[in-house]
Amino acid sequence: MLTQTLPTWLPRLSFAPVNTAPRGDTLVVVFLRGAADVLNMVVPHGEDAYYQLRPSLGIARPDDSKTKKEERTVDLDGFFGLHPNMSPLLEAWQSEQLAIIHACGAPDESRSHFKAMELMERGVDDERGPASGWIGRHLATLNTGNSSPLRAVGMGTRPQRSLSGSVPVSALRSITDFHLGGDLRALQQMRAALETVYAGDILGQETLSIMDTLQKLDVQNYQSPITNYPDTEFGLALKQTAMLIKAEVGLEVSAIDLGGWDTHFAQGSSAGIMPNLMKDLAEGLAAFHADMADHQNQLTTVTMSEFGRRASENGSLGTDHGHGSMMMVSAAMWTAAKSTGSGLGWRKVNSLGQVIWRSQQIIVMCFPRF
Numbered sequence: 001m002l003t004q005t006l007p008t009w010l011p012r013l014s015f016a017p018v019n020t021a022p023r024g025d026t027l028v029v030v031f032l033r034g035a036a037d038v039l040n041m042v043v044p045h046g047e048d049a050y051y052q053l054r055p056s057l058g059i060a061r062p063d064d065s066k067t068k069k070e071e072r073t074v075d076l077d078g079f080f081g082l083h084p085n086m087s088p089l090l091e092a093w094q095s096e097q098l099a100i101i102h103a104c105g106a107p108d109e110s111r112s113h114f115k116a117m118e119l120m121e122r123g124v125d126d127e128r129g130p131a132s133g134w135i136g137r138h139l140a141t142l143n144t145g146n147s148s149p150l151r152a153v154g155m156g157t158r159p160q161r162s163l164s165g166s167v168p169v170s171a172l173r174s175i176t177d178f179h180l181g182g183d184l185r186a187l188q189q190m191r192a193a194l195e196t197v198y199a200g201d202i203l204g205q206e207t208l209s210i211m212d213t214l215q216k217l218d219v220q221n222y223q224s225p226i227t228n229y230p231d232t233e234f235g236l237a238l239k240q241t242a243m244l245i246k247a248e249v250g251l252e253v254s255a256i257d258l259g260g261w262d263t264h265f266a267q268g269s270s271a272g273i274m275p276n277l278m279k280d281l282a283e284g285l286a287a288f289h290a291d292m293a294d295h296q297n298q299l300t301t302v303t304m305s306e307f308g309r310r311a312s313e314n315g316s317l318g319t320d321h322g323h324g325s326m327m328m329v330s331a332a333m334w335t336a337a338k339s340t341g342s343g344l345g346w347r348k349v350n351s352l353g354q355v356i357w358r359s360q361q362i363i364v365m366c367f368p369r370f
Helices: 048-053 084-094 113-122 134-141 184-197 202-216 233-247 273-291 293-298
Strands: 026-033 098-104 152-154 253-259 299-305 309-313 319-321 325-331 338-340 346-348 355-357
Touching (some): 026 113, 026 233, 026 273, 048 309, 084 098, 084 273, 134 152, 134 253, 233 253, 273 293, 273 325, 293 299
Parallel strands (some): 026 299, 098 338, 152 253, 309 355
Antiparallel strands (some): 098 325, 299 325, 309 319
């Protein structure tokens, strides 16, 4: 039984002790849908070609005295640096709990968002192979004794493809959605009937217990003692993920989407569409990282996108579909902050001499805790 020292959003509760996963062993996967322009997120400011190819969109070097300081790259290692709107992640980097993996992704070169996302979420390099998602297969290999209906959650109206498989998953746009509806009398009758039906069923009893827990969680009044989440759908998804982890309802995976990254037109450098997305992403992840400080040893957060974008800006002040992308991994198990991939070359990829940021053609899937 929890004590009265709990915050107001999580009142005194009694949790079912059966079939719960080890405290805090949770993987959070953030998919940046639309093919994020990673070269303006983590800027290769040590590469002259970057500025030659992006005369308008390039983010100024950290020591560029002609540019306002708040519009310059925030240096990480002398070669790479964060876009200024990504600077909330600097603390995680400096505390050696953030790794940035450049030039990674799937070998598919179709430039189709839908095909690339499907392959990435299935964890395969072509259309052959299992139809299930890579997270779904990962969960199927674990033997945690966890039968919680919230073992795997897709934040949104339907589960992400990566969660598909033999392990049941839940779609959750809001914690308040996970409860019975109706007036008080009808709810009491429905609950009594369910108690009778599932009296001898451990899974059914656990589900009812978790529903009771979620019924009492107050999303609106939840406040992190350290930081505030951005008032966005993405911020809400991360906040609710934190609440579920702290409530110990057996959450092992939370899949979250942040869309809008297909920036062919008017992408923006210091302000605009993409800088706003980066602000939402970085502020949300930084708030989540700070809020989950007591759970970092059992928590891994990963970001990915279906592919990257061309190194050269286009005539519409945007960027077109490219290839190599980037992943960010936040986990206490990393022994040092890393930005892998400095010194990667530039390469012509077709007869027109168009160039894209190239990589080893690999799929990176990270399981630091599992």
